Amino acid sequence: MSRHIVRFLRRGRLVERRGFAPTETLLEHLRLRERALGTKEGCAEGDCGACTVAIGRLQSGRLAYEPVNACIQLLGAIDGTEVVTVDDLAEPGGRLHPVQRALVDAHASQCGFCTPGFVMSLFTLYHAGVRADRAIVNDWLAGNLCRCTGYRPIADAALACCSGEADDAYAKRAAETARRLAALAEGEDDLFTGNEDAFFAAPSTEDGLAALAARFPDATIVAGATDVGLWITKQLRELPRIVHTGRVASLHEIREEDDRVEIGAAATYAEAEPALRALDPDIGEMLRRLGSKQVRAAGTVGGNIANGSPIGDSPPVLIALGATIELRLRDTRRTLPLEDFFLDYGRQDRAPGEILTRIVVPRPGPAEHFRCYKVSKRYDQDISALLGAFRLRIERGRVAEACIAYGGMAATPKRARNAERAATGLRLDEPAAWPAAADALADDFSPIDDHRASAAYRMRVARSLLAKALAEIAGRPSAETRVAGMRERAAA
Numbered sequence: 001m002s003r004h005i006v007r008f009l010r011r012g013r014l015v016e017r018r019g020f021a022p023t024e025t026l027l028e029h030l031r032l033r034e035r036a037l038g039t040k041e042g043c044a045e046g047d048c049g050a051c052t053v054a055i056g057r058l059q060s061g062r063l064a065y066e067p068v069n070a071c072i073q074l075l076g077a078i079d080g081t082e083v084v085t086v087d088d089l090a091e092p093g094g095r096l097h098p099v100q101r102a103l104v105d106a107h108a109s110q111c112g113f114c115t116p117g118f119v120m121s122l123f124t125l126y127h128a129g130v131r132a133d134r135a136i137v138n139d140w141l142a143g144n145l146c147r148c149t150g151y152r153p154i155a156d157a158a159l160a161c162c163s164g165e166a167d168d169a170y171a172k173r174a175a176e177t178a179r180r181l182a183a184l185a186e187g188e189d190d191l192f193t194g195n196e197d198a199f200f201a202a203p204s205t206e207d208g209l210a211a212l213a214a215r216f217p218d219a220t221i222v223a224g225a226t227d228v229g230l231w232i233t234k235q236l237r238e239l240p241r242i243v244h245t246g247r248v249a250s251l252h253e254i255r256e257e258d259d260r261v262e263i264g265a266a267a268t269y270a271e272a273e274p275a276l277r278a279l280d281p282d283i284g285e286m287l288r289r290l291g292s293k294q295v296r297a298a299g300t301v302g303g304n305i306a307n308g309s310p311i312g313d314s315p316p317v318l319i320a321l322g323a324t325i326e327l328r329l330r331d332t333r334r335t336l337p338l339e340d341f342f343l344d345y346g347r348q349d350r351a352p353g354e355i356l357t358r359i360v361v362p363r364p365g366p367a368e369h370f371r372c373y374k375v376s377k378r379y380d381q382d383i384s385a386l387l388g389a390f391r392l393r394i395e396r397g398r399v400a401e402a403c404i405a406y407g408g409m410a411a412t413p414k415r416a417r418n419a420e421r422a423a424t425g426l427r428l429d430e431p432a433a434w435p436a437a438a439d440a441l442a443d444d445f446s447p448i449d450d451h452r453a454s455a456a457y458r459m460r461v462a463r464s465l466l467a468k469a470l471a472e473i474a475g476r477p478s479a480e481t482r483v484a485g486m487r488e489r490a491a492a
């Protein structure tokens with residue numbers, strides 16, 4: 001049975017929307033429909049954070065708030081959640097929320113255009129149950145840009161108010177909100193608003209999703225919409241039929257087995273991060289720099305693969321780890337090595353109506369060493385110019401097997417087969433021989449020049465990353481090779 005109304009909680013009330021455009025964003029709903037004008041539009045592409053709102057969901061039965069960019073979040077995708085915006089925080093009579101009070105006290109706002117977004121990101125940190133230190137605050141706010149005030153007073157405000165214990169109206173009614181969200185999820189039904197020509201659909205089961213995607217092969221599959229949202233706001237594309245994967249619980253599952261990790265295609269980065277970080281600390285560091293807290297709360301590993309981008313961060317990492325993916329067309333499932341999914345620029349091995357369902361990532365074995373390095377112009381929240389991922393099996397001081405993949409070096413994320421061959425057999429105590437492997441990269445890639453990096457720069461950095469991986473695996477102190485992620489690597 002299908003439900004034709006999107007439902008969510010706002011200010012303690014149930015909001016119901018029907019008959020909306022499939023591409024309507026949450027920001028459009030808030031500003032144009034509700035006239036809740038505190039939430040601002042800045043970039044309309046997920047970069048500046050001015051439109052940040054908090055989304056409340058049940059996580060293991062408890063209410064948890066995550067920050068999302070309302071400008072690229074589709075309205076239909078927030079079905080079954082609580083939406084909190086900057087307009088909702090002050091108490092009747094104008095008493096400010098502790099986060100707002102801290103920002104005022106620290107003189108942390110001037111023009112105030114960015115401020116609503118900072119307030120809402122900090123609201124989610126306030127509720128995260130962690131005592132914030134400067135590193136946590138910097139990470140949490142990486143998706144919020146301020147051009148007037150400067151970040152020091154904003155970070156000071158965060159440190160002053162985010163002590164790990166939430167004591168506001170939202171904390172006081174958390175049990176009641178959780179109960180209402182659980183009631184909304186009861187009898188999980190399919191969501192279908194619109195008609196066959198134009199709809200937003202969000203099936204609740206994998207079978208329903210596969211059937212709908214096959215029935216409408218021209219529909220746009222949407223997971224977190226951190227890519228698709230920009231097709232709408234920047235490319236002004238008409239997307240009349242939208243099939244959302246986010247309500248299928250089995251596609252959010254993360255299974256950690258002894259020899260592998262399985263990730264459902266609709267699992268967000270935030271959901272998948274603990275299992276991926278446990279595979280290797282470099283993956284945790286890569287994820288920390290992938291987008292922002294807002295992007296990771298909505299975006300998925302599945303979307304990062306399915307979009308086929310040559311500069312997506314997770315594909316080269318997963319290829320180097322030997323990942324396979326599962327695809328499903330109606331009732332037929334097939335698996336293939338991830339590297340074979342990418343055929344050419346913008347072309348993947350996916351039939352119309354076929355959906356990505358799962359990613360299976362083998363754990364590196366005891367003799368295997370893994371490294372990955374993201375190189376981008378900005379350190380935080382920036383797309384890679386280049387990403388190198390390396391899995392080397394070392395036996396008796398020699399490279400017995402090498403699996404090396406790069407993003408940003410070709411039209412697709414791609415293995416460096418020639419460099420792999422040249423690296424095999426190298427001795428870790430003979431660094432003078434290592435450049436032979438780097439030389440072979442010239443047979444693997446003819447990188448492009450673009451605004452992110454020149455071809456010469458890409459090749460030079462690709463060589464350096466391979467040398468860096470070999471040096472680190474050979475046991476050189478990390479301080480010689482990196483400025484970040486040292487503590488995590490040392491603890492591994």
Ligand SMILES: Cc1cc2nc3c(=O)[nH]c(=O)nc-3n(C[C@H](O)[C@H](O)[C@H](O)COP(=O)(O)OP(=O)(O)OC[C@H]3O[C@@H](n4cnc5c(N)ncnc54)[C@H](O)[C@@H]3O)c2cc1C
Binds near residue numbers: 224289290292355
């Ligand atoms: C501000 C910002 C910063 C970003 N930073 C980074 C970054 O640092 N590194 C990086 O790699 N990316 C980055 N991205 C890009 C984006 O966040 C990622 O590519 C993300 O993983 C996309 O996932 P999604 O769930 O949002 O995909 P969506 O936008 O929902 O979909 C992306 C594509 O995948 C398809 N798709 C999704 N799920 C399925 C499925 N189950 N079956 C078949 N097709 C499917 C969609 O049809 C679409 O073609 C950034 C984006 C923004 C807005």
Ligand code: FES
Binds near residue numbers: 052071
């Ligand atoms: S308006 Fe800039 S992130 Fe949404």
Ligand code: FES
Binds near residue numbers: 112148150
């Ligand atoms: S106060 Fe003006 S951009 Fe932050």
